[in-house]
Amino acid sequence: MADTPGIVITGASGRMGQMLVKAVAASDACRLVAALEREGHGWVGQDVGTAMGVPALGVAVTDDPVAAFAKAQAVIDFTAPAATVAFAGLAAQARAVHVIGTTGLSAVDIEAIDRAAHHAVIVRAGNMSLGVNLLVQLTRKVAAALDADFDIEIVEAHHRHKVDAPSGTALMLGEAAAAGRGVDLGEVRQSGRDGVTGARRRGDIGFSAIRGGDIVGEHDVLFAADGERITLRHVATDRGVFVRGALKAALWGQDRDPGHYDMMDVLGL
Ligand SMILES: NC(=O)C1=CN([C@@H]2O[C@H](COP(=O)(O)OP(=O)(O)OC[C@H]3O[C@@H](n4cnc5c(N)ncnc54)[C@H](OP(=O)(O)O)[C@@H]3O)[C@@H](O)[C@H]2O)C=CC1
Numbered sequence: 621m622a623d624t625p626g627i628v629i630t631g632a633s634g635r636m637g638q639m640l641v642k643a644v645a646a647s648d649a650c651r652l653v654a655a656l657e658r659e660g661h662g663w664v665g666q667d668v669g670t671a672m673g674v675p676a677l678g679v680a681v682t683d684d685p686v687a688a689f690a691k692a693q694a695v696i697d698f699t700a701p702a703a704t705v706a707f708a709g710l711a712a713q714a715r716a717v718h719v720i721g722t723t724g725l726s727a728v729d730i731e732a733i734d735r736a737a738h739h740a741v742i743v744r745a746g747n748m749s750l751g752v753n754l755l756v757q758l759t760r761k762v763a764a765a766l767d768a769d770f771d772i773e774i775v776e777a778h779h780r781h782k783v784d785a786p787s788g789t790a791l792m793l794g795e796a797a798a799a800g801r802g803v804d805l806g807e808v809r810q811s812g813r814d815g816v817t818g819a820r821r822r823g824d825i826g827f828s829a830i831r832g833g834d835i836v837g838e839h840d841v842l843f844a845a846d847g848e849r850i851t852l853r854h855v856a857t858d859r860g861v862f863v864r865g866a867l868k869a870a871l872w873g874q875d876r877d878p879g880h881y882d883m884m885d886v887l888g889l
């Protein structure tokens with residue numbers, strides 16, 4: 621066990637954080653070396669297992685990322701954009717693989733992550749599941765096969781707590797559709813219609829977001845033409861699909877050259 625990669629989970633009290641802590645602690649392929657929360661969080665100083673209401677795991681929750689990353693080979697990070705950008709710099713200094721699941725990152729945030737990736741391995745994806753990464757590939761292929769007679773609309777649904785829209789996955793699907801069509805998503809993106817919007821512009825890629833209840837994550841890519849429609853759909857019913865992808869990425873990243881990778885690299889798609 622001691623020579624398996626040591627993993628830090630950031631945002632350990634979060635929906636993803638708690639599942640990741642349990643998965644790493646239960647794995648034979650890696651070890652939990654730290655659980656991180658922000659300064660002032662009620663869990664800091666407590667055993668992370670006890671704080672979660674399960675048997676103690678022998679790892680106290682810390683608010684010190686520098687000390688935590690120094691003893692790790694990988695950092696798995698599903699938190700918030702500002703935290704993730706700060707962690708990217710610190711993980712690179714520690715030469716730890718940084719697996720980023722956080723969504724809602726701005727272009728400036730991604731530039732900062734790109735800079736950190738000159739010094740260490742970063743694997744970042746808006747969705748770590750095998751199914752969604754396959755759907756991204758399918759979306760690109762279908763978009764390449766059809767012309768703009770087919771209107772592309774991406775509809776996503778998530779739980780009531782989600783703070784960013786469109787989802788990271790919806791943006792991955794939109795990028796894939798735009799790449800398939802040979803256009804720049806920034807030129808054709810149409811989000812959140814409301815009011816008298818005018819008729820749909822030919823070639824636009826539309827995004828709609830639903831928020832409610834405990835929906836884990838659902839994504840439809842609709843290709844709608846006169847007389848026929850195609851829908852590509854992924855439904856996540858369990859966050860375990862993201863957890864498994866993140867652990868796979870943390871192990872895959874060991875001994876790779878520095879760089880900014882995604883789940884297509886990890887899954888070999
Ligand atoms: N790529 C993928 O496959 C997936 C991505 N996600 C993304 O992961 C992110 C987290 O999702 P989820 O777990 O549902 O969200 P939660 O709000 O449940 O968890 C986020 C956690 O991060 C913590 N956090 C925020 N800022 C800091 C900080 N500066 N230092 C330490 N901890 C911090 C929060 O603490 P506090 O409560 O104190 O703010 C919280 O514990 C979102 O961006 C989501 O979109 C989610 C699922 C899959």
Ligand SMILES: O=C(O)C1=N[C@H](C(=O)O)C[C@H](O)C1
Nearest residue numbers: 723746747782787788789837
């Ligand atoms: O916030 C979530 O929950 C999820 N976020 C990711 C996204 O923004 O696409 C991935 C997944 O859909 C769950």
